[in-house]
Amino acid sequence: MSRQKIAAGNWKMNLDLEEGLQLARTISHMEIPMDVNVILGIPYVYLKSALDMLLHVPRVDVAAQNCHQAESGAFTGEVSASMLESISCPYVIIGHSERRMYFGEDSKILAEKVDKALEHDLRVIFCCGESLQTRKAGEQNSYVTQQLKESLSHLSQKQMKSIIIAYEPIWAIGTGETASPEQAQEMHLEIRNHLRESFGDEVADQMEILYGGSVKAANAKSIFGQDDVDGGLVGGASLDAEQFQTIIKSFS
Numbered sequence: 001m002s003r004q005k006i007a008a009g010n011w012k013m014n015l016d017l018e019e020g021l022q023l024a025r026t027i028s029h030m031e032i033p034m035d036v037n038v039i040l041g042i043p044y045v046y047l048k049s050a051l052d053m054l055l056h057v058p059r060v061d062v063a064a065q066n067c068h069q070a071e072s073g074a075f076t077g078e079v080s081a082s083m084l085e086s087i088s089c090p091y092v093i094i095g096h097s098e099r100r101m102y103f104g105e106d107s108k109i110l111a112e113k114v115d116k117a118l119e120h121d122l123r124v125i126f127c128c129g130e131s132l133q134t135r136k137a138g139e140q141n142s143y144v145t146q147q148l149k150e151s152l153s154h155l156s157q158k159q160m161k162s163i164i165i166a167y168e169p170i171w172a173i174g175t176g177e178t179a180s181p182e183q184a185q186e187m188h189l190e191i192r193n194h195l196r197e198s199f200g201d202e203v204a205d206q207m208e209i210l211y212g213g214s215v216k217a218a219n220a221k222s223i224f225g226q227d228d229v230d231g232g233l234v235g236g237a238s239l240d241a242e243q244f245q246t247i248i249k250s251f252s
């Protein structure tokens with residue numbers, strides 16, 4: 001069963017309009033291997049401009065970095081899944097650890113966000129991952145599978161086909177410290193086994209599981225080379241066109 005290879009960038013709250021569109025333009029001219037899909041997690045304000053620019057560029061898609069769980073209403077400053085659908089945004093990142101940590105998004109809210117996103121035909125990149133404390137206590141496997149249970153277990157097998165999982169250990173995000181390829185593989189296999197138990201072989205075998213946390217040009221190949229790692233969700237290094245290009249080409 002072949003899964004899509006994915007190099008996803010998460011620009012977070014970086015770059016202004018001109019810088020962002022320049023980076024998107026540079027990526028649009030890159031040589032992207034036929035079997036790789038690039039997804040750019042772009043700030044809301046220039047999501048539509050980037051979408052227009054990349055409309056006819058094969059294998060490069062965009063993602064919003066978040067959406068609200070309500071359909072619409074009095075939520076000043078928020079962006080809904082239906083708004084994203086209305087600009088034909090194909091993907092949304094949900095449950096990033098920064099959203100969980102700084103914006104109080106718990107598993108219940110994230111489950112609602114996932115439901116709302118799927119209702120509006122968005123594909124979801126769902127993030128999970130443990131803190132350093134949890135890893136030190138050796139509880140990372142149960143912690144991460146619990147996160148998945150709490151926000152995804154209510155979905156049908158069909159709905160699960162619109163989900164991509166990103167395993168992002170919090171201790172590796174933006175710290176320069178990366179999980180070793182073996183640590184990544186171990187967790188990805190754990191996640192896949194959990195999916196197999198909960199949703200069956202087809203979902204488990206088809207679901208892309210990305211690794212995130214200080215992925216760089218220098219370490220992408222060894223991480224992407226692991227059996228259950230289908231690509232990466234890349235923060236800092238995705239802002240650097242040259243590094244990101246190397247990452248895109250790091251699949252064997």
Ligand code: PGA
Nearest residue numbers: 173174213214234235236
């Ligand atoms: P990083 O961020 O690559 O800068 O560690 C990854 C992420 O948070 O998605």
